[in-house]
Amino acid sequence: MALLSHTAELVGNESLEKWEFVGSGGFGRVYKARHKNWGFDVAIKLLHGGVGTLMSKDKALSAEAELMNKASCEFVLRVYGVYEGNFMQSGIVMEFMSRGSVQTLIQDLCGRPPWPLTFRLAHQVALGMNFLHSRNLIHHDLKPSNVLLNDDLNAKLADFGLSRVSTSALNSNEKKSGEVGGSYKYMPPEAFEASYEPVRAFDRYSYGILLWSIVTGKEPYPSADNHLVALSIPRGQRPSLEDINQGEAEGLKDLLELMKMCWDENPVKRPCFKECLEVTETLFSKHWGEIHVAVHHVLTTLSNTSNRHSSVPLHCFPQTTEQSKARATVNGVRVINNEKASAQQDNSTTTVSDRDKAKFVDDNRAALIQHVSEVMAIVEELGNMVHTETYSAIEAEKTSREQMRALFQRTFRPGGVTVKAAFYTALKRHHPELVERLGG
Missing domain, CATH: 1.10.533.10 (Death Domain, Fas)
Incomplete structure (x- = not known):
């Protein structure tokens, strides 16, 4: 396999040491490893399955790597190269995000982050998504576990396994294929229709639900299975706002209004990410002076979390x-x-x-x-x-x-x-x- 052969460096086993398992998902397994020549840790995303399944998965992995490379920016996970190991193992070599994801952060804190960090996360995700859409790409799986965090808790978008060229950017004779993916709880109502083809409005809806998760520190619809969610969302069901005190933080009311606009039933009414940025930048600027204290507080809390392994995303115990x-x-x-x-x-x-x-x-x-x-x-x-x-x-x-x-x-x-x-x-x-x- 030759992923990104014209731009990316090939990385083999001889260049890597100190492998540590980080986690796995439906697509593959993620490891942390030290690159001997570069002198820093990287993340290696490997494919699930044996040799017999690698031909189709190599194609998907190659597409993901190309998309990530195209979308590379400060707020999107960086691709360093491609991995080619023994026994036809293939993968993507990416920057390692030491603080896990927004999902693990919420789990570690047993709730939402401090408000200055909450507003910064909302802004940085919007920045990454705006850049993605400007490149005629959609993410198609925006959720807390796909927003990764570095040492200073800055956010970067990850996992482009479901990304593709945006429908609105394609010529009329270019038809996409493939099933609608993503997590049900972050999918818009129109996505549950059999004939639906994803457009940018899909990501805008997902962003609204993501904002709710960050603001509340909770998972949407925690007791509902996918079947119930698929029935309820098209009928207008949305996460509850009853327990959110709008006066608890300056600008929170405006963020909640943005959240509701993003998850509007009508895709046309959902604001584009450039419009979202006008809101999130203003809100974060109100809390900018407190961000260093907030980050220090969270990092201190995480460092005191017992029974955790440094190479594995943290969890609440x-x-x-x-x-x-x-x-x-x-x-x-x-x-x-x-x-x-x-x-x-x-x-x-x-x-x-x-x-x-x-x-x-x-x-x-x-x-x-x-x-x-x-x-x-x-x-x-x-x-x-x-x-x-x-x-x-x-x-x-x-x-x-x-x-x-x-x-x-x-x-x-x-x-x-x-x-x-x-x-x-x-x-x-x-x-x-x-x-x-x-x-x-």
Whole structure:
């Protein structure tokens, strides 16, 4: 096989070392490897299947590599070359994105990123998609797992396995073939029609659903299977906006309006990405001064995530082995590492009295129940202030709101000023923007 033979460098096994498995999908497997001559890590995307299936898949992989090369820019994953290994193995050599994807970021944080980072992600994805469409390409599979993140959490579009030359850019006598792909939850209503052929409006709809996922830190329609989604979306079903507080961040209302325009039932009414950029650039500029603090906060949170492997995308582990050991009990009371707890207390705010902290918690009960998402992480920091049975009861609740209600009822009410003050200190570490907004 000779992928990108006129532009790209061929990379063989002799040039690569320290192979590590990263993940897999329907198309193939992804590995991290160190290029001996270049001196940095790369990602190798290999095909699934044996030699007998490689002819058709080589053609698809070659098309993907050509498209990625054509779409190369700051906000699209870069292609370095093509891999040709032993036993007719073929693949694409790409830049390695060390921080996984938007999907794994949301999983790691157990919710949305801080608002400055949320607005930057929205803008960078729009920049990448605008460039893609300017090259007469569509992505056709835009979703959180296909937006990858580098060391500084900057976003780049990836996985062009379903990309193709845009219908609107083809001559009338050029007909495309192939089934409509992509993830059902990010597909527009018209895509569920048997005769549908993807156009740029497909990506605009997907962008709207992607924005919802980033803003909420959730997966759309989490309980619905593909069959139900395929029935519901053409009937007007969209992700719920009820739990989003439009006043929580400056410009959030405008971003939600853009989101709704992008997922409009009528493809013609969906704004092009150049129009999206006019909105996202303005919104990100409002939060630009806070982006470095937000990124540092997220990277610190990720670095403290336990039981993860550096070469594999991170995941949220609410029940890790280390945490289970930390919840050992003595006479029914949960015991934690006192040295760690002391260090956390030493780093807490000392300018606010415990009584004022407790008053803040009492006065903002409704807002805290609605907006605190990292409940279990905070409960962990409270240590033996939370009885073991209470911990289990809080953890068993299905939503963060229900967990917060249980925390108020079972721990704050009997615990008094001390436990509320400790909660305030932990809250300020996990949700500094929320504490500030509430006047704490």
